[in-house]
Amino acid sequence: METVPLIAIVDDEPSVRVALGRLCRAYGLRTGEFASVRDLVASLAEQRPDCVVLDLQLPDCEGLDADVWLRDRGVDLPVIIITGRDDVKRSSESVVLPKPVDAKTLFAAIRTALEAR
Amino acid sequence: MPPSKRVSLAGWLIALAVGYYLAVRLGLSFRFQNSLIGVVWIANGVLLAALLLTRPSRWVLVYSITALAHAAAVFPQAPVWRVVWQIGINAALTISMALLLRRSAALPLTFATRRQVLIYAAAAFGLPALLALGTPVVVRAMLNLEPDYQFLVAWPRVALSNATATLLITPVIVLWAQHGVQPVQRVSTRRGLEAAVILLFLLAVGFVAFGSGPEVARYPALLVLVFPPLLWAAVRLGPLGASTALLGIAALSAWGTAGQLGPFVLFSDATRVLSLQLFWITMSTPILLLAAVIREREQAESTLLTLRQHLAHATRVATAGELSGALAHELRQPLMSIQANAEAASTLLGRGGADPEQLRAILEDIAQQNRYAADVITRMRSFLQEREPRFEQLVLETVVQNALALTRGPLDRLGVVVNTDVGAGLPRVWGDSVQIVQVVLNLILNACESMTHTPIAERVLRVQIARDHGQFLELTIEDRGEGLPLGADERMFEPFFTTKESGLGLGLAVGRSIVTAHGGRLWGEDNEGRGATFHLLLRTVA
Numbered sequence: 001m002e003t004v005p006l007i008a009i010v011d012d013e014p015s016v017r018v019a020l021g022r023l024c025r026a027y028g029l030r031t032g033e034f035a036s037v038r039d040l041v042a043s044l045a046e047q048r049p050d051c052v053v054l055d056l057q058l059p060d061c062e063g064l065d066a067d068v069w070l071r072d073r074g075v076d077l078p079v080i081i082i083t084g085r086d087d088v089k090r091s092s093e094s095v096v097l098p099k100p101v102d103a104k105t106l107f108a109a110i111r112t113a114l115e116a117r
Numbered sequence: 118m119p120p121s122k123r124v125s126l127a128g129w130l131i132a133l134a135v136g137y138y139l140a141v142r143l144g145l146s147f148r149f150q151n152s153l154i155g156v157v158w159i160a161n162g163v164l165l166a167a168l169l170l171t172r173p174s175r176w177v178l179v180y181s182i183t184a185l186a187h188a189a190a191v192f193p194q195a196p197v198w199r200v201v202w203q204i205g206i207n208a209a210l211t212i213s214m215a216l217l218l219r220r221s222a223a224l225p226l227t228f229a230t231r232r233q234v235l236i237y238a239a240a241a242f243g244l245p246a247l248l249a250l251g252t253p254v255v256v257r258a259m260l261n262l263e264p265d266y267q268f269l270v271a272w273p274r275v276a277l278s279n280a281t282a283t284l285l286i287t288p289v290i291v292l293w294a295q296h297g298v299q300p301v302q303r304v305s306t307r308r309g310l311e312a313a314v315i316l317l318f319l320l321a322v323g324f325v326a327f328g329s330g331p332e333v334a335r336y337p338a339l340l341v342l343v344f345p346p347l348l349w350a351a352v353r354l355g356p357l358g359a360s361t362a363l364l365g366i367a368a369l370s371a372w373g374t375a376g377q378l379g380p381f382v383l384f385s386d387a388t389r390v391l392s393l394q395l396f397w398i399t400m401s402t403p404i405l406l407l408a409a410v411i412r413e414r415e416q417a418e419s420t421l422l423t424l425r426q427h428l429a430h431a432t433r434v435a436t437a438g439e440l441s442g443a444l445a446h447e448l449r450q451p452l453m454s455i456q457a458n459a460e461a462a463s464t465l466l467g468r469g470g471a472d473p474e475q476l477r478a479i480l481e482d483i484a485q486q487n488r489y490a491a492d493v494i495t496r497m498r499s500f501l502q503e504r505e506p507r508f509e510q511l512v513l514e515t516v517v518q519n520a521l522a523l524t525r526g527p528l529d530r531l532g533v534v535v536n537t538d539v540g541a542g543l544p545r546v547w548g549d550s551v552q553i554v555q556v557v558l559n560l561i562l563n564a565c566e567s568m569t570h571t572p573i574a575e576r577v578l579r580v581q582i583a584r585d586h587g588q589f590l591e592l593t594i595e596d597r598g599e600g601l602p603l604g605a606d607e608r609m610f611e612p613f614f615t616t617k618e619s620g621l622g623l624g625l626a627v628g629r630s631i632v633t634a635h636g637g638r639l640w641g642e643d644n645e646g647r648g649a650t651f652h653l654l655l656r657t658v659a
Binding site for chain 1: 445447462468
């Protein structure tokens with residue numbers, strides 16, 4: 001039986017976190033919301049999301065390479081990065097979407113990430 | 118020419134004719150005994166003023182009108198040849214004077230620069246001395262045709278009567294004509310009150326000095342009495358007030374002397390007039406010069422103030438440029454939230470059976486985020502505006518919160534934790550909110566910059582506001598960064614001193630000039646352990 005995918009939304013800005021959560025749920029997805037990557041990692045023991053939507057503005061792991069940081073800790077999840085910054089220079093393979101991202105683009109990226117699992 | 122302009126020209130010419138006529142009559146009524154030489158030939162002062170206030174193309178008109186007025190005033194006492202001669206030499210004097218001043222003193226005459234006053238004074242002595250040699254009385258005295266005068270007596274008297282008119286009359290007319298009556302109505306009550314006090318002072322002193330009988334008039338100190346009000350007028354009321362006060366003193370001294378009162382009547386007739394003229398001449402140039410020096414200083418100060426304001430604004434713009442990336446990010450945050458909320462709501466509605474309560478919550482969030490974005494823009498706009506400094510009572514904490522809000526981008530990006538500690542019941546401070554925000558913001562940005570290499574967990578900014586013992590509030594901003602470069606405690610406040618790769622090196626220099634202009638203090642010091650602490654003292658209200 002196909003379960004409803006679980007999307008982890010990691011954003012330290014509550015208003016964006018809540019809004020993204022609402023959007024995902026409106027599209028029929030399950031969501032888990034986290035204020036930091038550390039919170040997400042702490043929650044992994046209980047349940048494992050199918051995809052992570054991540055804001056770059058995260059001081060606890062130098063933001064930009066949050067996905068690399070996760071991978072280094074053995075967490076291998078598809079990560080979609082949403083950024084409001086223009087100066088994005090990255091080495092990792094994650095999808096980077098500029099803010100403000102529209103639902104169509106976001107869900108296209110999520111679908112791709114879920115299919116690639 | 119439109120009718121109204123023609124009317125005003127006609128009115129102007131009539132005023133000139135009447136003024137000139139009265140000036141001639143007044144000049145004739147106050148002169149050496151049994152002589153045609155006036156003590157102060159007011160008419161030439163009026164004529165010169167008219168020339169300085171009109172275009173050369175109108176000068177023919179000015180001369181025609183004043184020649185008629187001159188003839189009307191002196192006929193039939195003087196013979197025709199003498200009147201024509203006198204009118205001609207007056208024209209030669211005033212026109213050479215006007216041309217010289219047009220060429221070398223840069224019209225309009227404002228008497229607001231030392232250069233202009235000195236050129237004017239030189240012309241006012243030199244040209245009358247030269248052209249007096251062509252007047253009927255001097256030429257005839259030279260030829261021994263004038264029964265009352267020797268050449269060496271007639272020449273200086275004619276010269277001085279024109280020099281005094283040029284020094285006393287012309288500046289007053291020219292300055293009042295340029296100033297106009299309307300600006301007088303617009304002067305502040307305080308300035309108006311001060312002018313009135315000076316006027317009363319001047320009149321009182323004038324009446325005492327020049328209106329006293331022989332028993333008092335002997336005291337030489339009487340003449341010195343006129344200087345306090347004259348100096349006051351020159352220092353506080355500028356060239357207009359100075360020249361008017363000079364004319365007032367001259368008129369009072371003439372009035373007293375004519376009424377056989379005051380210090381000048383102690384001399385014989387001839388020396389009396391000469392000493393009166395010398396008195397006018399010696400007091401007028403230094404007083405006009407003093408007014409010009411003061412005005413020059415005021416101009417320089419106001420230019421400096423404007424430049425400082427421009428510089429402060431320019432550095433704000435530069436800072437905003439540095440912040441633009443962070444600003445874009447800060448605006449994208451609410452935009453992201455609004456977009457996701459709107460699309461969530463629209464998806465919910467599309468599916469049907471949406472929960473109204475949930476939709477309401479979404480719409481409220483959208484409105485709130487919209488307000489947040491508007492606040493970000495308003496804050497940046499008010500930070501960037503260029504306006505006259507406006508001193509008002511400020512809650513320092515609000516100003517600091519404003520600066521923290523403007524620097525939220527860099528603070529968040531570096532993950533700096535801000536610890537704010539504001540004392541209770543603190544008084545307000547005097548200041549210009551935009552400028553103080555600028556200073557504080559600059560200190561926060563510097564602190565952020567210096568903490569880029571500090572481990573993330575230690576990036577703490579301590580912001581403290583406390584009462585200084587005295588009439589100051591002290592804002593302390595303490596970072597955990599690299600600290601100050603060795604020996605840079607003072608050097609970092611010099612313009613163009615920078616440790617940043619992309620800094621102008623103006624932030625602290627401008628900051629200190631702003632704080633100094635506020636009567637406060639700004640300094641920085643290295644911390645014992647790590648980082649630096651900056652202190653800002655601002656005057657409290659009352």
